[in-house]
Amino acid sequence: MARAPFTIADTEIKAGTRQTVEVPVAKLYTHTPLHIPVEVIHGRRDGPVLMVCGAIHGDEINGVEIVRRVLKNSALRHLRGTLLAVPIVNIFGFVQRTRYLPDRRDLNRCFPGSESGSLGGRIAYLLRTQIMEKVTHIIDLHTGAIHRFNLPQIRAELKNPETVRMAEAFGAPIILNAGLREGSLRAYADSQDIPVITFEGGEALRFDDVVITSGVKGVVRVMRALEMIPSKKGPKAPRKRSETAAMSLWVRADIDGIMRPVARLGQKVRKGQRLAMVADPFGETEVSVLSPISGIVICVNNLPLVNEGEAIYHVARFDELGEAEKAMDYFRSSLDPEVTEAVLPVHPWDNDSK
Numbered sequence: 001m002a003r004a005p006f007t008i009a010d011t012e013i014k015a016g017t018r019q020t021v022e023v024p025v026a027k028l029y030t031h032t033p034l035h036i037p038v039e040v041i042h043g044r045r046d047g048p049v050l051m052v053c054g055a056i057h058g059d060e061i062n063g064v065e066i067v068r069r070v071l072k073n074s075a076l077r078h079l080r081g082t083l084l085a086v087p088i089v090n091i092f093g094f095v096q097r098t099r100y101l102p103d104r105r106d107l108n109r110c111f112p113g114s115e116s117g118s119l120g121g122r123i124a125y126l127l128r129t130q131i132m133e134k135v136t137h138i139i140d141l142h143t144g145a146i147h148r149f150n151l152p153q154i155r156a157e158l159k160n161p162e163t164v165r166m167a168e169a170f171g172a173p174i175i176l177n178a179g180l181r182e183g184s185l186r187a188y189a190d191s192q193d194i195p196v197i198t199f200e201g202g203e204a205l206r207f208d209d210v211v212i213t214s215g216v217k218g219v220v221r222v223m224r225a226l227e228m229i230p231s232k233k234g235p236k237a238p239r240k241r242s243e244t245a246a247m248s249l250w251v252r253a254d255i256d257g258i259m260r261p262v263a264r265l266g267q268k269v270r271k272g273q274r275l276a277m278v279a280d281p282f283g284e285t286e287v288s289v290l291s292p293i294s295g296i297v298i299c300v301n302n303l304p305l306v307n308e309g310e311a312i313y314h315v316a317r318f319d320e321l322g323e324a325e326k327a328m329d330y331f332r333s334s335l336d337p338e339v340t341e342a343v344l345p346v347h348p349w350d351n352d353s354k
């Protein structure tokens, strides 16, 4: 018997076909209707229903390109289950090139939302009832905030074994066991026992090829692990792609001033090692920003102008730092060296690394 069609926004997608569906979301006050475009690939055979979504923060555009490249994958012709690709969740923010909605709310704090709430609440409600209630697994794609560049990493609540399986299958070098932020898509999904992982990589309003490539590979690996697409033949994957951090913390600037970064993204740092220098414009006052823990640098601030107390480096601590280094080495070795140099730069003044 043929598999039943998949219905979304009153559109039926037959098994073995794919279609772009415009899910009506709201009207602009110009009377212009807005839609969230969703590409539905409904496989011939039963299987998981995976949602891959990007740009819930409207300026986090790497995920949009990750979704585009995933949709080109020829293995999708033999898909088992259903893929719902939502490249741009926050249509409003994306058009305005901002993280937020027009009323300055963060859509990723509006879940579960309500039918009669504010714009954010309504979009969250729509996403929940039209899409999320139909899925079995979710991959939510994010980047760092503006001027903050995240090392490719997975954030997940590692209590659910299926979530752990997805997080490990993704193969980003670092996994953070991240608590759930109230009102986020991830918190809502988790409350419904839908396994969900968040990919973080790169910075807002920028494309980064290393990040995009690792995101695309990660989504495909998760789909293989869920047996939605066939596993690749050939040599077995290495045992150690990812290491889970014990905790992470933001290191902040001690004074207002102009920052010169010393430690680089993905670098191992020892407790007390210099991460950056901050000086006033005349160089009269200058302080070193030291790492309070040993770990791996997982986010750097790219804007040299900092205020006292501003978060400038995110460092993750590991029970086995050597294992995290191995995961980083594997990550670097899997990339095009020229591209790696561009994204994980070695600064000429970086003489106290390693």
Ligand SMILES: [Zn+2]
Residues within 6 Å of the ligand: 057, 060, 142, 143
């Ligand atoms: Zn985000």
